[in-house]
Amino acid sequence: MKLPVQFEEKMKNLLKEEFNQYVKSFEEKRHYGLRVNTLKIEPDQFKERVDFQLSPVPWCKEGFYYSEEDKPAKHPYYYAGLYYIQEPSAMAPGAVLDVQPGDKVLDLCAAPGGKSTQLGAKLKQEGVLFANDISATRIKALIKNIEMAGIRNAVITNETPERLSERLEEYFDKILVDAPCSGEGMFRKEPQALKNWESHGVEKCCSMQRNMLPYAAKMLKPGGYMLYSTCTFSPEENEGSIEEFLKNHPDFEVVPIPHENGFAPGRPEWIGGRESLRGAVRLWPHKVKGEGHFLVLLHKKEGEIKNKVFIPKREVSDKVLEDFYNFMKENINVKLEGDFKIHGDNLYLVPKDVPDLNGLRIIRSGWLLGSLKKNRFEPSHVMAMGLTKDMVKNSIDLPLEDPNVIRYLKGETLQIEGHKGWNLVCVDGYPLGWGKMQQNMLKNKYYPSWRWM
Ligand SMILES: C[S@@+](CC[C@H](N)C(=O)[O-])C[C@H]1O[C@@H](n2cnc3c(N)ncnc32)[C@H](O)[C@@H]1O
Incomplete structure (x- = not known):
C-alpha cells in the first residue's frame, strides 16, 4: 500500500525503531468483525446457530472475528438484527464505556451507528440513548441500524453539539464522543480513507474535535463519564485534543483504561501533555488484530446538578389512541407503558425522562410504533423489530x-x-x-x- 510520504515521515519520527513493524502491518490483510446483538441473542447461542468461522475479539465479549468467506451481510439473521458488522477495534470504545441499564447515554457523533447499537444493547431497553449526528445523509444509516437492532429507547437527533447542549445541560450519565478525525487508522480497511486524509487534514479535524468537546462536557452530569475516541494515529487529534480540553476543564480527569489485550498506552510525550494521558489507549495494527484507534476515558468531578432539565408530561388522549389500543388488544400480549407522542400521523413511545426537545431537529422521538390512519392503526416495521x-x-x-x-x-x-x-x-x-x-x-x-x- 502506498502511504502519503508526509504521513510516513511523521510516523517514522514518532515510532522510531517500532516503525518498520508498524508499516509492515499495512501489507497484511485486514480483520473482519461482527458484534452479537445481546438485545436479541446471547453470544454462546449465536455461535451454535451459525456456521461462520468465529473467534473472539479479546476486548469485546460480544465481538467475533469472522472469515472473509463467511459473508454475514447476506444472511437472514443479519436482517433479523442478531448482529452488527463492525471493525474489531471499533468495538473497543463501546466496550470500555461502562453503560448500565437505566443510564442516560449520548452518542454525539453516531452515524452509521456501530457504537450506538452497542451502547443500546448495554442499556437493555432501559434508560435512554440519544444518537446524534450532524450529517443528514449519514444519519439514514444510523436510523436503519438502530431500528434493525430493535432498540426501543433511542432518540435520534440531527443537531450541532452546541444546540443540543443548550437543551440537555448536565443531563447524561455517559457520553461517547467518537469524533470526526483524519482516519489514518482506516487506511488499510478503506482505500477511500487515504483520499479523505488529503481533503480532511489533521488540522481541520483538530479544530472540529476541540470545538465539540466543551459542548459534550456541558451535557455530562457531575460524576459522569465521557469517552473520547478516534480512528487516527495523529497525536494532535488524540492526546493533543484531550490535553487542550483538560487545560480548560479542571473538573475532568483521565481514568486509566487497563493496558491489556494488546492495548498500548497513550503517548503524552508526543505533544508535551500531562502524564495522566498515558492512561489512554492506542490500538496499533501491528499489536492487535484490528485497525488503528485511540480512546481515552474522562470522569467529571462529583457535584450538585445545577441545571435540572425539565421533563414535560406528555399526554395523548385515549380517543386519539383508540385505533392503536384496538390494534394492541387484537395483536399484542403486553402493555406498552410510557409516554406516547404523535408527529404527523406517526405514533412514538418516548423513553422515560426525555426533556422537551421542541425546536431541535428530531429524527426519531423514540420507538416508532406505527401510523394512525383514518379509522385504523398501521404498525411500523420498526415496531416489529423491537418486539419478540x-x-x-x-x-x-x-x-x-x-x-x-x-x-x-x-x-x-x-x-x-x-x-x-x-x-x-x-x-x-x-x-x-x-x-x-x-x-x-x-x-x-x-x-x-x-x-x-
Ligand atoms: C467516526 S464517525 C462516527 C462513527 C460512529 N460512531 C460509528 O461507530 O458508527 C464521525 C461522525 O461524526 C459526525 N460529525 C462530524 N462533525 C460533527 C459535529 N459537529 N457534530 C456531530 N457529529 C459530527 C460525522 O458526520 C460522522 O458521522
Whole structure:
C-alpha cells in the first residue's frame, strides 16, 4: 500500500525503531468483525446457530472475528438484527464505556451507528440513548441500524453539539464522543480513507474535535463519564485534543483504561501533555488484530446538578389512541407503558425522562410504533423489530432453511397458512417484520427499502 510520504515521515519520527513493524502491518490483510446483538441473542447461542468461522475479539465479549468467506451481510439473521458488522477495534470504545441499564447515554457523533447499537444493547431497553449526528445523509444509516437492532429507547437527533447542549445541560450519565478525525487508522480497511486524509487534514479535524468537546462536557452530569475516541494515529487529534480540553476543564480527569489485550498506552510525550494521558489507549495494527484507534476515558468531578432539565408530561388522549389500543388488544400480549407522542400521523413511545426537545431537529422521538390512519392503526416495521415473538398473539415462524425466508425478505407475497390479520414473521423465532394474512396468502409488509437484493 502506498502511504502519503508526509504521513510516513511523521510516523517514522514518532515510532522510531517500532516503525518498520508498524508499516509492515499495512501489507497484511485486514480483520473482519461482527458484534452479537445481546438485545436479541446471547453470544454462546449465536455461535451454535451459525456456521461462520468465529473467534473472539479479546476486548469485546460480544465481538467475533469472522472469515472473509463467511459473508454475514447476506444472511437472514443479519436482517433479523442478531448482529452488527463492525471493525474489531471499533468495538473497543463501546466496550470500555461502562453503560448500565437505566443510564442516560449520548452518542454525539453516531452515524452509521456501530457504537450506538452497542451502547443500546448495554442499556437493555432501559434508560435512554440519544444518537446524534450532524450529517443528514449519514444519519439514514444510523436510523436503519438502530431500528434493525430493535432498540426501543433511542432518540435520534440531527443537531450541532452546541444546540443540543443548550437543551440537555448536565443531563447524561455517559457520553461517547467518537469524533470526526483524519482516519489514518482506516487506511488499510478503506482505500477511500487515504483520499479523505488529503481533503480532511489533521488540522481541520483538530479544530472540529476541540470545538465539540466543551459542548459534550456541558451535557455530562457531575460524576459522569465521557469517552473520547478516534480512528487516527495523529497525536494532535488524540492526546493533543484531550490535553487542550483538560487545560480548560479542571473538573475532568483521565481514568486509566487497563493496558491489556494488546492495548498500548497513550503517548503524552508526543505533544508535551500531562502524564495522566498515558492512561489512554492506542490500538496499533501491528499489536492487535484490528485497525488503528485511540480512546481515552474522562470522569467529571462529583457535584450538585445545577441545571435540572425539565421533563414535560406528555399526554395523548385515549380517543386519539383508540385505533392503536384496538390494534394492541387484537395483536399484542403486553402493555406498552410510557409516554406516547404523535408527529404527523406517526405514533412514538418516548423513553422515560426525555426533556422537551421542541425546536431541535428530531429524527426519531423514540420507538416508532406505527401510523394512525383514518379509522385504523398501521404498525411500523420498526415496531416489529423491537418486539419478540412471545409479545405477539400471532406469528409465522419460518426455519432458516425454508425458502420462504428469502422470499419474504425480497418482498414477495407468501402462499402460506396462518391466523387472519397481522402476523409477526420470524426466522427461527427472531422477528423479521410484519405480514398480513388474507385467505392463505401473506401480504408482505417488509420495508421496501430494506429488501434482500
Ligand atoms: C467516526 S464517525 C462516527 C462513527 C460512529 N460512531 C460509528 O461507530 O458508527 C464521525 C461522525 O461524526 C459526525 N460529525 C462530524 N462533525 C460533527 C459535529 N459537529 N457534530 C456531530 N457529529 C459530527 C460525522 O458526520 C460522522 O458521522
